[in-house]
Amino acid sequence: MxxxxxxxxxxxxxxxxxxxxxxxxxxxxxxxxxxxxxxxxxxxxxxxxxxxxxxxxxxxxxxIFDDGIERRETLAAAITERPAGTSALDALEAYLARRGAFDESPSPEGQQRRDLIISTPALRAHARSLWMGCESILTELLAQESGRDPQDVSLRLLARYVLELPDLIGADHNSRKSLETAFDHLRRGWPDL
Missing domain, CATH: 1.10.10.60 (Homeodomain-like)
Structure with missing residues (x-):
């Protein structure tokens, strides 16, 4: 061919x-x-x-969703291509703040899609599965950043916590404020990231 x-x-x-x-x-x-x-x-x-x-x-x-490849690639880029002096957790927070439920200025169509996803259990479950599909790569990147073993349970916990945030707080009335609060707590638990 x-x-x-x-x-x-x-x-x-x-x-x-x-x-x-x-x-x-x-x-x-x-x-x-x-x-x-x-x-x-x-x-x-x-x-x-x-x-x-x-x-x-x-x-x-x-x-309604991409196949997850774009999500994994942009998540990885948020960490690997972050500005000098930016922590991994700051980069992850900024990345999530620009996506879906946390975007404060979605287009009208983006807002309709977000509302549809949030209000439809099957779509929320699929979105969550796409986020969970990023767990291994995020854990690996956090291990590289911290110099720890990727099997370190604390890194797996952190990756899971970060990836659960869209489902856990994405439907909150002020989801951006909830995102900030969540990352404040994560920074206390993982101050080196």
Missing amino acids: TPQASGRRERKKAATRTALADAASRLFLERGYDGVTVAEVADEADMAVATLFAHFPAGKEAL
């Missing part, structure tokens, strides 16, 4: 994923997540249900 054909194939896959995700988003925002079937999403995107599952094998919840 030529590089050109491979590039075209990847562009077509990306366009199909985007069309399906956009159709799902429109329908979910109009009728609520539970009011829409996978078949209706496929129909709205003018595609077969089999095509939807080929591109989103994790099912209906995955239509």
Whole structure:
């Protein structure tokens, strides 16, 4: 296969994923997540249900979220590419403050998506599973930062605490203030990070 054909194939896959995700988003925002079937999403995107599952094998919840790769990459970059003099915990707090439930200036569509996710148990559970999928990489990065063994239970605890915050306090009335409070407590427990 030529590089050109491979590039075209990847562009077509990306366009199909985007069309399906956009159709799902429109329908979910109009009728609520539970009011829409996978078949209706496929129909709205003018595609077969089999095509939807080929591109989103994790099912209906995955239509709202990325596959987790971007999340893991940006989480890692928040630590590895942080400004000099910034602690790992400060970098993690700043990273979370720009995302989803903690973003103080979301676009109107971003606010609708956030409200949909927060109010839909299946979507909240899927979001939490995506965050938990970052636990190993975050623990490893914290180990590198602290010079400790990645099996150190305190580092695994810290990674888990950080990754639980979106689900734990993301729906709070003032989620940004709750985020600040949470990180104040984490800094007391892990002052070297």
